[in-house]
Amino acid sequence: MTSALKSILITGAASGIGFDAAQTLQSKGWRVFASCRQKADAERLMANGFPDAIHLDYEDPDSITAAVNHVLTSTGGSLDALFNNGAYAIPGPIEDLSRAAMTASLNANFLGWHDLTVQLLPAMRAQGHGRIVNCSSVLGLVATPYRGAYCASKFAVEAWSDALRMEMVDAGIFVSLIEPGPIVTKFRANAVKRFEQWVDWENSLRVEEYRTGLLDRVYKGSGNSPFSKPASAVTAKVIHAIESPRPKARYFVTVPTYGADVLRRLLPTSLLDQVMKRG
Numbered sequence: 497m498t499s500a501l502k503s504i505l506i507t508g509a510a511s512g513i514g515f516d517a518a519q520t521l522q523s524k525g526w527r528v529f530a531s532c533r534q535k536a537d538a539e540r541l542m543a544n545g546f547p548d549a550i551h552l553d554y555e556d557p558d559s560i561t562a563a564v565n566h567v568l569t570s571t572g573g574s575l576d577a578l579f580n581n582g583a584y585a586i587p588g589p590i591e592d593l594s595r596a597a598m599t600a601s602l603n604a605n606f607l608g609w610h611d612l613t614v615q616l617l618p619a620m621r622a623q624g625h626g627r628i629v630n631c632s633s634v635l636g637l638v639a640t641p642y643r644g645a646y647c648a649s650k651f652a653v654e655a656w657s658d659a660l661r662m663e664m665v666d667a668g669i670f671v672s673l674i675e676p677g678p679i680v681t682k683f684r685a686n687a688v689k690r691f692e693q694w695v696d697w698e699n700s701l702r703v704e705e706y707r708t709g710l711l712d713r714v715y716k717g718s719g720n721s722p723f724s725k726p727a728s729a730v731t732a733k734v735i736h737a738i739e740s741p742r743p744k745a746r747y748f749v750t751v752p753t754y755g756a757d758v759l760r761r762l763l764p765t766s767l768l769d770q771v772m773k774r775g
Contacts, residue, residue, distance in 0.1 A: 502527065502576045503526065503529065503571050503575050504528055505563075506518050506521075506529065506530055506581060507579065509546075510538075510540075512683065512727050513731070514579070516727035516728055522546070532549065533552070538551045554582055554607075554611075564612065564616060567616075575620065578613065578628050579629045580629070585601075586646070588642060589700075592696070593694065597645065597694040606649045606652045621667050626664075626668070626669040627669070627671075627672070628671045628672070629737045632653050632675050633646075634752055636650030636653060637753070637760060638768065640773075657671055672744060672746070673745065674734065676729075677752035678724040678752060680726050680727065
């Protein structure tokens with residue numbers, strides 16, 4: 497590969513949305529820097545057709561800077577696109593989430609994105625163009641109970657992206673948000689690990705609620721949604737955001753995202769709360 501190829505850095509590429517985007521864009525001729533939170537995953541990708549796979553952990557500032565330096569050195573100082581994608585959920589009632597848990601969530605899902613993005617903006621400014629695509633969520637449009645940490649991070653991504661979009665347009669840098677609903681990934685399995693790491697439910701004031709339903713909600717969810725889409729549905733929107741001469745500010749993916757957007761506009765808060773509480 498040469499630096500003449502269009503280049504993109506994709507975070508959270510070990511599986512799911514990030515991996516599908518990396519595979520598809522590489523097949524389309526993009527030079528893909530597929531980054532993974534775990535070094536072992538980056539090594540696995542390198543051994544399986546992704547020579548530019550790298551380690552990047554949003555919670556580790558040193559890994560962010562090292563990744564930026566590696567990418568820009570490899571391309572001669574340029575980068576055409578960034579897809580901020582890596583994130584995780586810590587499910588549970590807000591009152592059971594410590595400051596440390598919230599800090600970890602915001603570092604991984606928002607502050608790390610900010611750090612990575614602002615370190616790459618000088619290169620995009622110098623080349624006079626760039627695309628930044630941020631993977632938000634239907635939960636960046638509406639909040640639901642027991643997902644407060646994740647919703648908070650996605651609401652932050654929404655506002656941050658809106659401000660960045662307006663600030664960067666005169667520099668030829670376009671910022672887009674992608675709003676997926678249910679996508680078939682390992683997201684829930686990863687959320688369970690985070691719940692077990694951070695939530696001491698047996699000593700919670702809600703311990704009986706956990707035993708009578710909340711634990712099932714965490715571990716089993718509400719079943720497979722009939723509206724679920726494969727990760728490729730998100731990749732299709734990423735491609736438009738980075739290749740179209742007129743990228744959209746927002747891309748909705750799945751029926752629940754469209755529905756949530758309508759409900760938040762039409763319903764009074766009290767009724768919207770009732771809908772969201774039912775899931």
